Amino acid sequence: MDDDETTIMVGHPTLRVSPDDSDSLRDAHADLIRDRIAQANDSIARIGMGSYQWRLFLLCGCGWFADNMWLQGVSVVIPSVRAQFGLSEAEMGVGSSFTFLGMMIGGGFWGIMSDVIGRKPAFTLTLLITTFFGFYASFATTFPQFYWRLFWLGTGVGGNLPVDGSLFLEFVPASHQHLMTLLSLFWPLGQIFTAAVAWKVLPGASCTLLGDAPCDINTENWGWRFTLRVLAGVTFAMVLGRVLCVRMLESPKFLLSVGKVKRAEEVLVELARTNGWTGNTEDLNLRHSCASSESGREHGLERATGTASAGLRSGTESVADDDALLTGFNSASSASARSRMSSESGSERPRSLSPLRRALSPLRPNNSLKLRGNVMMAEWWENVQVGWNLLLLLFEEGVTRRTTILILAIWSLISLGYTMFNGFLPIFLAANPDTSAPPISVDETFRNYFILALMGIPGSVAGMFLIDTTWGRRGTMAISTFGTAFALYLFTFSRTETFQLVCGSIVSLLQNMMYGVLYTYTPEVFESRVRGTASGAASVVSRVFGCMAPLLTGWLLGVSVALPLVIASGFLFLAGICMVLLPVETRGRDVL
Incomplete structure (x- = not known):
């Protein structure tokens, strides 16, 4: 030949x-x-939509619940962890950054692997990893132990959403695709649960650096450990639900x-x-x-x-x-x-590959490894090559490449803006706008935190209905993102606790709508062969910038409490512009 x-x-x-x-x-x-x-x-x-899809809806919703539950869980324990290990404001963001670093790696790994070995294996393993390291982190005796365990926790919880979204979307009839947005309802529920646990546990079992009252960190600062153990227990219950409540397909x-x-x-x-x-x-x-x-x-x-x-x-x-x-x-x-390979001698220089062979080379397994008998390594290397090839497909010329670039930019900017606000929300709420008034107590801080979590629920429900109107996915995303940016900017001008709470409630409502539609649009706009890879890539860039956000916010807080909020508002505004530029509207379109 x-x-x-x-x-x-x-x-x-x-x-x-x-x-x-x-x-x-x-x-x-x-x-x-x-x-x-x-x-x-x-x-x-x-x-049609039947019992299997509804059970899958609840189990995938647990993934949304767990993701935000742990994000907020790390956020609420940071002040107590700071007191436990005597951290500075700059060091305070390291724990959150390591969590996001783990989420970045987990999202990329499990997203690509779900397009190589399937969605099913990751569905349970991701939450099982989260359970183990969440519980393990509660026993940390040094700060390095704590943030490294948060890193491994992140690899589990970060890989959960890309897989769950793809799995549910690929089982649901086209007439019920709007349920993808309703899944975001579980996102504020995760925050509400964390807020409720924190409000109940932390005020009476925490030492903070905000007041002058003496506190023994060995006997009076146990609340953050108990909170992490509660969250780990809930996550393990989700694992049992995925194993026992449905025969996964x-x-x-x-x-x-x-x-x-x-x-x-x-x-x-x-x-x-x-x-x-x-x-x-x-x-x-x-x-x-x-x-x-x-x-x-x-x-x-x-x-x-x-x-x-x-x-x-x-x-x-x-x-x-x-x-x-x-x-x-x-x-x-x-x-x-x-x-x-069989026709080439060891001393003969390999002939140049034809264009088609070069095109297929990422899909070709490393047969030399197989000839050496290392079959497992060869299969692993083949999976790596296939995953890389799937990633390259996202940057094909035309609409696919433009969509991919804009989607990655949107996830990056939103991750920065969202994390800079929500990752330090208890601190922003505790900073009393009225300097003449006494400091806000820990109990009042977590009460306000709980109220803001509740306000996210209407946003998820409203988003489910709006995506099928003339606004579509792109319009609903853009409007909610611009609104979030504006409300966040107003938050910096609050002079009373009430005005601060109103602005924060608007932010919570609109950002949940924004995220709900974005989590729907991202898997919808890509084909099945690259859906997990695309969702994983979006998760990776989101977590990369999520890693940067706590470090940046910790440094900016040393300058001004308002400065991180102004910058976060700007990031969200840029994300809204990218949404307007998206070339594809997925409303009314079958998922391929």
């Missing part, structure tokens, strides 16, 4: 494709996946994206059985769509090679070969690599 040709296995037949035709072959392969996923969407719509759209058609059909049949659907399960056979989409796929392959259509027909006549039709595009590169 000439070096400028590549063999592609489609079922049993062999297609020889020249480098110039590789784009046509890739397009045909991608179209086939989209055909299958569109058929899966129809099947899920026929089955792998996402059929993920299975289709990796060529496992038969397994995807089995999942749809199991979903129908769980929901009590009484229709004919033969209607859920995804391979019934072969005939309707055959001509389009043949046309794409015929552009690549004159002999392709005959090979394709031969390869798809057998139902057993249908999975190979989807996976053959990737597996062919492995076969080609093995053939090339």
Whole structure:
């Protein structure tokens, strides 16, 4: 075979494709996946919203609950931890930064891996990791112990949301996609729970550096440890719920994206059985769509090679070969690599790769490792290469690249603005605007904190309805983000505790609407094959800038209490501009 040709296995037949035709072959392969996923969407719509999806809704909601519960949990214990270890204002942000650092790594790792090995494994493991290290952090005896345990806690809780959002979205019918926004209702509930625990425990069991009253940190500052243990216990209850309350199914759209058609059909049949659907399960056979989409796929392959259509027909006549039709595009590169390796001598310089081989190289496993017998390492390296290739797909030319860049910018800016305010909210609330009045007590601080948490609930509910109006996803996001920025700016001008509470309530309401729609829009706008990767990438950049925010805020607080709020308002305003520039509106569109 000439070096400028590549063999592609489609079922049993062999297609020889020249480098110039590789784009046509890739397009045909991608179209086939989209055909299958569109058929899966129809099947899920026929089955309808049933008991499985509602249980999944509650379990995924626990992920939202846990994420904000721990973010706020770290925030509320920081003053007591500061007193415990005698930290300065600049050092005070280190614990939060290490939490965000862990979330960054966890979000990226679990997001990409969910597109490589599936959504199901991460669904439970992320919260199990969070439980262990949350409980372990409560026993820290030094500050380095504390923030390193928060780092590992972050790797668990940070990987939870990208996976949960993708999993739920890929099981829900198009008629109920608005429930993705309602999931954000669990976000303020997590904050409310943390606020309630903190209000009940911390005022009577904390030492702070705000007052002059003597306090023994060994016997009177146990509240922060107890709070972390309560949060860890609640997270473990969520793990038990995910293990015992529902028999988890792998996402059929993920299975289709990796060529496992038969397994995807089995999942749809199991979903129908769980929901009590009484229709004919033969209607859920995804391979019934072969005939309707055959001509389009043949046309794409015929552009690549004159002999392709005959090979394709031969390869798809057998139902057993249908999975190979989807996976053959990737597996062919492995076969080609093995053939090339066996023909090359150790002293011969490898010939230059053809354009198609270079394009497929990220998907090719490292066969030299396999030849050395290190199969596990080879499989690990193959997963790394596949993950990297998925990441590169987000930056393809055109609308996809523009959407990816804007989404990453939005997540980065919102993470900065949100964390600079909410990560130090108890401190902002404790800073009495009226300098002539006595300092606000710890009890009053957590009472106000609890009120602000409650105000987030209406924002999530309002967002669920507004995204299906003429505003759509983009309009609702932009308006709520601009409103949050303005209310946060007004917060800096508060001169009374009441005005401070009103501004804070508006911020809480609008920011929950903002986040709820953003968590809906991000997985919706990307296809199944890269959905977990895209959500993971968004989580990574969010956590990267989340790491920076506590350190920046801690330094700015040494200058002025109002300065971090003004800067946070500016970041949110820029995020709103990016939302206006998004090229795709997902309202009314099926999730592929």
